[in-house]
Amino acid sequence: MPELPEVETVRRSLSARLVGRRVVGCRARAVRLRSCVDPASWQPLLGTTLVRVERRGKFLLLVFGELSAVLHLGMSGRLLVVAPGAPLQPHTHLTLHFEGAELHFQDPRRFGRAEVWPTARLAEVPALAGLGPDALAEGVEEVLLAAAARTRAPIRSVLLDQRVVAGLGNIYATEALARAGIRPTRPAGGLAARRLRRLALAIRSVLEEAIAAGGTTLQDGGFQDAEGRAGFFAVELCVYGREGLPCRRCGSSVRRLALGGRSAYFCPRCQR
């Protein structure tokens, strides 16, 4: 579910609501997420204060001085800021009690992760160490040109590879390709530099617009920000999830095909 714009939306509300607050309690269920949640590892956070909230690709880092929480929402994760004592939603695996507010991490499908690491050793966290530059950082164009040049894999696979660029998922990779006029199936290595530069610009614009809209909440209502609100970027999607519907740019019927086990949507007229 959550890609860069959704995670950034959550980051901003966590930052506004929780930075400067002290941790006064915590409850972690020993549940198997992508990494096992170890209840004991969260206890040292008691008494510490949230200093800042960072985002790297789709990861959130809650920095409590010498310790940091590394969080990933997977497909179905949510971070909700609620009033103290608010009822637990099903599949709530972690609760951090701050003075005056609680942070609940819920994740029905359990593809997310939640770990505590020493802040000084964040560079050693395997999941973070392998990430390419953030999709909103400078230098995405160069990285994309270099990565495309060394593979014949479909361009969408390159965009989804977090080691190349961090933060894109299926929705925004799909939409960036639509804006750039490139079919998801195109072998990356065959694309002209001019088209890849256009793609880099499309990535930035689609992510910035999606953040401004508070992210994408599909019909199923999956994504919510930390206040429980939906994002409204779905109305601006050109092709994602729109098989058989008119492309929002030219009106042609959007096509869907399976690519690497996941749906790829494209406009047969705009994208070549």
Add this chain to the structure above:
DNA sequence: AAGCCAACCTGGACGC
């Protein structure tokens, strides 16, 4: 050795 694909989970939508 790059690249494909099943597996990890639950829940919601849809068809019969």
Add this chain to the structure above:
DNA sequence: TGCGTCCAGGTTGGCT
């Protein structure tokens, strides 16, 4: 109403 099937925003490890 109820059951079976398919699909989902992500990542990883194993196989070819």
